[in-house]
Each structure stands twice: as structure tokens, then as C-alpha cells.
Amino acid sequence: MVKPLYAYTEEIDDIDAAVSTILEQLDVDGNLLSNTCGILTFYSEFVDTGVITALCERLPFPVVGTTTMGTAVPGVNGSLLLGLMVLTSDDVTFSAVMTESLTGDLREPIEAAYAEGVAALGEAPKLIMPFAPLIFHHAGDDYVDILNELSGGAPCFGTLTVDLTADYRECGVLHNGRFAKDRMALLFLGGAVAPDFIVVSIAEEKVWQRSAVITASKGNVLREVNNQPLARYLEGIGLAKEGVIASSVNTFPFVLDYNDGTRPVVRALLQVTPDNCGACGGRMPVGASLSVATFNRTDVLATTTDALTQVMAKQNRSALIMLSCAGRSMALGADTTAEMALLDECLGSSLPYLFAYSGGEICPVDGGNGTQINRFHNDTLVACLL
Numbered sequence: 001m002v003k004p005l006y007a008y009t010e011e012i013d014d015i016d017a018a019v020s021t022i023l024e025q026l027d028v029d030g031n032l033l034s035n036t037c038g039i040l041t042f043y044s045e046f047v048d049t050g051v052i053t054a055l056c057e058r059l060p061f062p063v064v065g066t067t068t069m070g071t072a073v074p075g076v077n078g079s080l081l082l083g084l085m086v087l088t089s090d091d092v093t094f095s096a097v098m099t100e101s102l103t104g105d106l107r108e109p110i111e112a113a114y115a116e117g118v119a120a121l122g123e124a125p126k127l128i129m130p131f132a133p134l135i136f137h138h139a140g141d142d143y144v145d146i147l148n149e150l151s152g153g154a155p156c157f158g159t160l161t162v163d164l165t166a167d168y169r170e171c172g173v174l175h176n177g178r179f180a181k182d183r184m185a186l187l188f189l190g191g192a193v194a195p196d197f198i199v200v201s202i203a204e205e206k207v208w209q210r211s212a213v214i215t216a217s218k219g220n221v222l223r224e225v226n227n228q229p230l231a232r233y234l235e236g237i238g239l240a241k242e243g244v245i246a247s248s249v250n251t252f253p254f255v256l257d258y259n260d261g262t263r264p265v266v267r268a269l270l271q272v273t274p275d276n277c278g279a280c281g282g283r284m285p286v287g288a289s290l291s292v293a294t295f296n297r298t299d300v301l302a303t304t305t306d307a308l309t310q311v312m313a314k315q316n317r318s319a320l321i322m323l324s325c326a327g328r329s330m331a332l333g334a335d336t337t338a339e340m341a342l343l344d345e346c347l348g349s350s351l352p353y354l355f356a357y358s359g360g361e362i363c364p365v366d367g368g369n370g371t372q373i374n375r376f377h378n379d380t381l382v383a384c385l386l
Helices: 015-026 051-058 107-121 140-151 230-236 247-251 297-313 326-331 338-347
Strands: 003-009 035-042 063-067 071-073 076-078 082-089 092-098 127-132 158-160 173-175 178-180 185-191 196-200 207-218 221-225 254-257 265-267 269-272 278-280 289-293 320-325 353-358 361-368 371-377 381-385
Touching: 003 015, 003 071, 015 051, 015 082, 035 051, 035 092, 035 185, 035 353, 051 082, 063 127, 063 185, 071 082, 071 338, 076 338, 082 092, 082 353, 092 107, 092 173, 107 140, 107 185, 127 140, 127 173, 140 361, 140 371, 158 353, 173 185, 196 297, 196 361, 221 230, 265 371, 297 320, 297 326, 297 338, 297 381, 320 326, 320 338, 320 361, 326 353, 338 353, 361 381
Parallel strands: 035 063, 127 158, 320 353
Antiparallel strands: 003 082, 035 082, 063 173, 071 076, 071 353, 092 185, 127 185, 158 361, 173 178, 196 381, 207 221, 207 289, 221 278, 254 265, 254 289, 269 278, 320 381, 361 371
């Protein structure tokens, strides 16, 4: 069983005040069990001012985490916040590591970090929590596939990093006070842990353009749909004009069906390449079915309510970690805290939680016959219950 603790601070500039506030809320001397770890989600300036380093130095357990564009714990939420969830247990074990740089080949550094983390854990992990860098030439699926292969399919729940800047230049991940923009932090859980997952994305009725097939792609770069260049296909449905892809296409995410019986996943178009192709948030495999959808503030809040209804129906759960895509935050318009406020409205203090906005969500989906398949998502809300 996991016992969760949580804390927060809005003090960005005064290091001593920020650290003292967190430690007072946690009461680590009186609350920690045999095994403990921490998960931090925070506004990027907490790194610049030194709060993150100082806090990790004072915490007597390993810490992983990520920058975000908004975070919440019970009773408080905001974009300029630091939120911390501590997991402590007598029968669940933890280990935490960080890879070397992932700007080049992924496999070797992830494989080395995985081996280190599993050796420290002392067993095969029951849950892997990756906090991965946002590197546009890597698809989020690339991280998932390697971890899936190394672990033999152990459930993965985590995020790609994001921040509040327009070009995400300040986003990065954390491991024991060390902050990096090009590395992945990994938290491994073993022992008596049996996670439960919830995935909600775009409602079926919001999918409006169907019957397309990806006919050419390279990794996460979408080149042809229905044997037409991407721009021509999008022009046919009103999202491009005279061969130029409209900037508004970002508000019309793709829904990708692998045609393998698992639920479809959502893909966001992140960039238009110089040759007028689409760099998407995840891999776009040839042969997959492609639909186009839309969503707005009402849709986001409806799916959040759906997820929280599922959370409240779960029994014997002590902690909730919830990740929502940055694209969902953007769809809220000026009311940027509306989704986070729903957690407090629905859960109050009945279930300790940590919420953060994500640059891409990693969470298993139902594979049928009692199996789960790790998937990378965009524009999706995912939850892990412990």
C-alpha cells in the first residue's frame, strides 16, 4: 500500500521560504515509511531561482519531475506553482534514474538507465514512470517502444515535458536536483503495487472527417493521406488553401486507429515542415486509419468530468496522478484553471492527487482479453491510481 503526502509552494524567489513551506507541509520526520520517492511538477522559474536544487537537497528521498504549464494538488492550482507528491510505503519499493543525453540515438542511453534503475529496484518493475524531454525529431512513441521492449510490457505512465513559453525553450525534467532539457528521468515501482489507469480524449461525436488512410509517413512526419500529399488532403476538408496548410489545423487533432482492436489515440500536428508535411506529436504509421476531430472548452471539461467520475468509482485507492495535454489547456481559452478547478470540486481532500499539464501523455490502453498495451497520446487526459 502507498501512503501519499502532498505539498506546494508559490514562493519562487525566496529559497528558504519555499523549502520551509514544503517541509512543514510534509512533516517528513513523522510521516515517512520504509521506502519513499517524490514527484515534482513546477513552473520553470523554480529552476532559475535555485528553489528546485535547494528543495531536493533537503528531501531525504529520490525525486523526479518535470516543468509544466499548470499544476494542482488538493486545494490549490495555478500556472506559477510547484506541486509535490510524495509516495511512501512499507511494501512498495522505488528507484529513480536519469538517462544521458537523448538528442542522438535513444536506445543506448535509455537501456543503460533502465538497467541501472532495475538493479537498484532489485526486481522487474511493476510500473515505470518516464518523464521525457520534448525533442521534435523524436516521436513520443520512440520512448514508449524502447521501454516496452526492455521491460517486457510493464505498464508505463508518464509525460513529455512542457512549459509556458511559446517555443517550449525552458521545459525540462528533474532527477534529484539535476535539471536537464535533453534527458529522461525514470521512476520505477516494485513490490505490492497494482496501478489502475484511466484514459479519456475526444468524444466520438467530435470526430467529423473519417475514412482516410495514411499512405506515406516517416516516423512522426505525416506525408500523404489517401495517396495525396498532406496539404492536398487538408485542402479537400478546408484546412489548407492553395497548397498551404492553415495555422488553425492545430485545433483539429488527428484521431489515429491502429486497426488492431485497441482504442484509437489522438495526435496533434505540432509543426509544418519546410516541404509542407506535418510533424505530429507521435508516430503516424502507414496503413493506420486517420480521422479529424475538433474540441473546445466544453468538450475538455466534459471529458475531465468523465474521468473524475471513473476515479470516484474506484475502490481501495490512496493516490491519484493525473496528466492532461497542453492542447486541452489551450482549448480552455482565458479560463486556464477550469480543468484543474474541477478536481477540487469533485475530489476535495478525499483523495490526494497531483495534476500537471503535459507535452504528450504515456499511458496503457486496454488491449483486450485482460491485457494492456502501452501507448503515447496527444490531446488526452490520463490518470494513474495507486
